[in-house]
Amino acid sequence: MSSRRLPSLFISHGSPMHALHAGAAGEAWAALAQRIGKPRAILMASAHWETNIPMVTGTAQPETIHDFGGFPAELYRIQYAAPGAPALAEEVQGLLRKADICTGIEANRGLDHGAWSPLLHMYPDADVPVLQLAMQADRGARHHLAMGRALEPLRDEGVLIIGSGHMTHNLRDFFTQRGQGGGATASYAREFRDWVDQRIQENRADELVDWNTQAPSALRAHPTPEHFLPLFVALGAAGERWQTETVFAGFEGGSLAMDAYAFA
Template structure:
């Protein structure tokens, strides 16, 4: 029996996915329901950036409300899952073996890129969770190599989840929020999303690693890269010859592509 866990990439969207029904949140829940229960979940969240790779080592990570202007209901949610300090140490050792300088932050909580998907995937908060930071200055190849270094965790019961976004232009998204529902999809977002999707499905890693210069509308789709980098950790952990399944797609506010993938 193959007990190797898959790898997920999620576009985590607005914090409102925590309290409002959505196709994306349903897809996250369905993805988790179809898995063997993991020993722990390693969330690579776009909302924790650092100069070098850091792992969350707290035994009981706090819920971080790293957003503003949302309903009070969101700030009353506490996602009280235990941490996984043992997995943090194991992951740190793997990264160091691969030549990375990696640390453990014993105080770091769970930001909304981690706890909102976890709330839908494991609503009982009974699966340990820890985070890995991203390094926006170091690019796609660095993050792909991080994923490769951590891939063996999949055989140790750890579910690796990249939590970022297929497209992430917040300025355009805020315009869309003000305009309301049923917005047409922005052409630039769709062009970028389709280019990436074709190459993810085709395993064209070399082209994907050059996304900033090769993908159409890359700078507008991602004015800053941090929300795209978790995809490369997921691709690295998936390994060569992966199979990919789409978990969800569509757009929020006409510009935020909500694609999610399962890699096996």
């Protein structure tokens, strides 16, 4: 692993089926990981873990959580046996508390598919310790940006900080469109994605934090906010000013924007 400062990442993790069939998005994640190299550990802020107060996993050997239903049996047999990082969990807790963000450690939670599905392609040997950071959906973008900023020093210690969520996440529209045979990209999803992308590219965090009232079709793009909030952890960890690399851009099923970014 290089001694240089690691980027922070945001990944739209897509359907759990990406674990079986990487597709273009999964191939982009894998190529990015090859360029980054093997980190000391990975801190994953996943949309699929929500708590009332910030929590971080302190599990020594986290289980693989199959937190979905109705998929092929092959998907439920997947195990991502990465070790945990209890000592790093305590460091994360300390950094957040230093920023006046009260944080607990969850000693028993495993890795949900927001974490292990992309990591299967990024680090398939499962030999990098992984811990998760929970989202607080009712506390908004500013809170998650502050968490990311508190964790920024970890990037100098070989820790890869990843926000795993989605650029747009309206599953009702996704399944409706799929039931109708797919089709063109939904205009509202494109408009929301473009609004967010412009502000990411131009370092306009002050506007992004008000996304739910300022972005076009915000509440249709995200009927609930948990899949968008990991972006703010990644942006916070990127610091006050960041350079953006677009790792992947595209749509799945016409309404799910699959954007992924690296921030340095």
